Amino acid sequence: MIVFAILAALTVAGSLAAVLLRNTVHCALALTGAFIGLALLFLRLDAQFAGFAQILVYVGAVAILVVFAILLTRGSETPATGVFSRTWFAGLVVAAGVFAVLAWTVLHSAVALPHEFAAPQVSVAQIGNALMGRYVLPLEIVAVLLTAAMIGAVIVAMHEKPGKYEKKEAN
Amino acid sequence: MTNTLDQIFVLLKHWIMGLFPVGLQPIVGIVLSVVAILAVFPGLFAFSVLMERKGLGRMQNRIGPNRVGPFGILQPVADGIKALIKEDVVPYNADHIVHFFAPIVLVVVVFMGYAVLPMGRNMTFVPMDAGLLFYFAMGASAELSVFMAGWSSRNKYSLLGAMRAVAQMISYEIPLLMTSVIIVMMTGSLSLDKIVEAQNHYTWGLPHWYVFTPMGFAAFVMFAIAATAETNRSPFDLPEGESEIVAGYFTEYSGFKFAEFFLGEYVAMLSISGLGATLFLGGWSAPLEALNFIPSWIWFFAKIMLAICGFIWLRGTFPRLRQDQLMNFAWKFVLPMTLIDLVVTGLWRFLGEGWLRWAVCSAILLAAYLITARMGMRSKKLGPRSYRYAE
């Protein structure tokens, strides 16, 4: 319980810092802290695969990506004014609404499920079998979607042919 | 007797644990393992730094350090003392908190990787089901500390170094993971203990190491390339290219924090060597069945040091790549080869036992190498290039 409290505090503090800090890079690093807290929570629930995948993907890739995006888009300059936009109230309402829906769902599904006190032992092999067996179609769809996204990114980033601009200017 | 010697550290640990009350024993066991790791690998770090300096010297027909102590063996001690008593300078404009935490994060994360490495029979600190995944999770976190160091220094060279490092580490992490996936496919487990176990068989006294299969060998080569890049070692040492960007992401670090980066770099090198040995070179298993009487941990550390020698050899030989060469090499040669290797591994499993799969897999890999290399050479992306002004 104490461990859970510490991890929860770490996660919440990280998320809050990610929202409230002024410096965007600090925000990104705080977000990483929150990711790590989440991963540790997974590990606490004996979900090794989810926990490590969380660190590998979110800390190793997503956080780096965020940081890269910040650095490459001139976002790393600290804003002089506060971080709150003028419509912060609307944002708060939306966030509260989303949270309410999620909480409601979680609470009700917890009631609907039979109470299991012992956590099920899920090995990596089982996860792999499930992904390649029962859930192979969703997995493939996700893969196709990601491939499409990647191709799109490549096309966006691809060099324009030098002839194109000249023609445009000539016209 | 052989068995006792093989298990001597395990027995020692259990003996020390037995001295404590039962309630404390798990904690004592953990502390003992951590202390052992924290003592052994910095020691090896010191030794490999000395070896590197001497070895590089010999490759350049120099003598290398030979002043401190007999044959210069106390040189690392002198370096350590120097780093400890140096002033710790933090740039005025630096982001002090992030600047402070970057080296700590690096060292912590790098040492975490050792938790899952089997350093001998029954000598894994945390025998984990998803050990390999854990290792790569820790490796990926190291990138963040590099970025933290480079960004917080408020120095353009630091930032350039950090950007280079992160771009390079992300690019080469994919082949690194893919080559490991090949081993996982062959073993059917993410647990490093099981991977070693699977290689610890002998036919005619020869070991069943994965490096001795066609796709294992190809994967080993790719893994070695990716590991060299992942640890920012020459010829992939662009993030700290002295001639271009001072020292890269740790330009603004001095004294003990610099030493921490240095330590982190070498310990990561040792750890990735350990991973390579575990995945491809049979971990702690002996290279010949007849040599099984030598304790398993000696084999593990011998393989690590051999890999370090390889790293030093590469560093003594190759010039630094340019950024575009680096990226082309990663995405146009290493990654395609790894993907083909992945397919070949699947084929290997389906072809069943016999000489046929050896022939087919070797032929496919060789053809793939020839085609990729030929195309690479022709497209001037990988091949020798002409310079407009330098020649």
Added chain:
Amino acid sequence: MLGEGLLKGLAETAKNFAGSFVSKERLITVQYPEERHPLPEASRNFPFLVYDGADWEAGLRCVACQICEKECPPKCIYIEKSKDKKPDYVGKMQIYPARFDIDISVCMSCQICVEVCPFEAIKMDTEFELATDDRFGGLLQDRKQLAKSNEYYHAIHPTEASEVDARLAEEKAKVEEKARAAAAAAAAKAAAPAAPAAPAATPSPAAPKEGEGSQPQ
């Protein structure tokens, strides 16, 4: 083929690595304080004072003429003349430097002092291990530290030293010749009691061997 050059390079470094343990010629490092390269004959850095014979104070060639002091561009030489005199290499009575200091932290090794010296008394040394932890006293060399024997000069710059020796010997011979001639003339004069002004009329500055102090400047 891709990778061929890499293997070639690896073979090269491996050859170096193994070779450095086998052949001594490969290891070109000179381990400096213990081993050292012989200095080339033309090497020179700071001036020193040459003396003849065994006693450095008696044999100092310098006559404190102060030409070097005046010519020295960074003014690193300080000379105090002596009150008394001592015989120089030809035996003539000369004044000598009571103090002769060179501040080597100021000296720029231009060798002008050597070139202007009419007495071959100051020459360039090859000594370079002059580092000291006392940056004022330690770098100011007095005449005792500066005095080095002619043999030492021969050891560091053999050709130049023999040239200098030949020149000095020639000069000395000339002086002795003249003295002998003067003595002979004096004897002749003594024989013939007329013409008293002959010895003083000799034009050479170093003419009379037992003369009463010609002006060194």
